[in-house]
Amino acid sequence: MTRPLVVIGAGGFGRETLDVVAAVNAAASTPVYDLLGVIDAGPSELNLRRLADLGVPYLGSETEWLERGESAEYAIGIGAPAVRVRLATLFDDHGLSPATLVHPAVVVGSKSLLDPGVIVCAGVQISTNVQLQRHVHLNPNVTIGHDSILEPFVSVNPGAIVSGEVTVGSGTVIGSGAVILQGLSIGSESVIGAAACVVGDVPPQVTVKGVPAR
Ligand SMILES: CC(C)(COP(=O)(O)OP(=O)(O)OC[C@H]1O[C@@H](n2cnc3c(N)ncnc32)[C@H](O)[C@@H]1OP(=O)(O)O)[C@@H](O)C(=O)NCCC(=O)NCCS
Numbered sequence: 539m540t541r542p543l544v545v546i547g548a549g550g551f552g553r554e555t556l557d558v559v560a561a562v563n564a565a566a567s568t569p570v571y572d573l574l575g576v577i578d579a580g581p582s583e584l585n586l587r588r589l590a591d592l593g594v595p596y597l598g599s600e601t602e603w604l605e606r607g608e609s610a611e612y613a614i615g616i617g618a619p620a621v622r623v624r625l626a627t628l629f630d631d632h633g634l635s636p637a638t639l640v641h642p643a644v645v646v647g648s649k650s651l652l653d654p655g656v657i658v659c660a661g662v663q664i665s666t667n668v669q670l671q672r673h674v675h676l677n678p679n680v681t682i683g684h685d686s687i688l689e690p691f692v693s694v695n696p697g698a699i700v701s702g703e704v705t706v707g708s709g710t711v712i713g714s715g716a717v718i719l720q721g722l723s724i725g726s727e728s729v730i731g732a733a734a735c736v737v738g739d740v741p742p743q744v745t746v747k748g749v750p751a752r
Contacts, residue, residue, distance in 0.1 A: 540570065543572065547577075554615065562642065578596070622675075647684070656674045673691045674693075681699045683700055689706060692711075694712045695716075704721065713731045716734045723739045727743045730747075731745065
């Protein structure tokens with residue numbers, strides 16, 4: 539039986555999430571998800587046109603949709619961790635469950651665990667014994683090394699490499715093409731700049747950038 543699903547966010551990552559859903563459905567013998575449409579509190583005209591081009595219905599704001607009392611799994615296709623925290627709390631409080639969406643062109647190693655709400659785009663490599671906790675986002679072509687733990691609401695932007703035995707604290711953003719060396723601990727709500735090479739632990743709530751990252 540197909541599972542009703544709403545995607546939250548009409549922006550770039552929201553529509554990348556739609557592609558993941560389409561690929562999951564196409565790879566299965568019968569579609570897994572019945573995509574009801576996209577929820578967004580303030581979509582731009584351009585993004586509404588982009589949704590229309592995809593043939594995906596726009597369902598209104600989260601408040602409008604939740605007031606209708608429909609039941610569906612939800613996926614938050616929004617890159618900013620703080621926004622994801624707010625929306626996940628809201629949808630969970632309404633008794634709805636987050637879907638775990640993994641593009642079929644993803645390699646997931648043995649003993650790796652992906653929690654509800656995780657979204658993984660095409661080309662990602664997840665090694666062995668990795669934990670992706672709730673609502674972690676992995677953008678295209680990310681690599682996550684063995685025994686690493688990504689805490690809730692971490693976002694890893696395209697092409698970044700997290701080496702083995704790394705811990706990334708909740709709500710941290712790892713910029714495109716950044717490299718985190720093995721065994722390091724990255725604090726929560728930090729930002730790693732695009733193309734940074736992180737060679738030491740990073741405290742919570744700081745931004746580091748450059749090679750080596752400072
Ligand atoms: C590092 C980052 C968080 C800094 O953002 P910010 O605080 O708004 O910084 P600014 O753009 O004001 O730039 C401040 C300085 O840092 C430099 N800088 C910005 N990003 C940098 C980066 N990734 N590496 C090295 N230097 C960088 C700027 O050139 C500027 O230098 P200056 O003071 O000598 O002029 C941001 O640039 C970044 O890399 N974010 C990740 C983006 C990403 O992954 N995007 C993909 C989305 S899918």
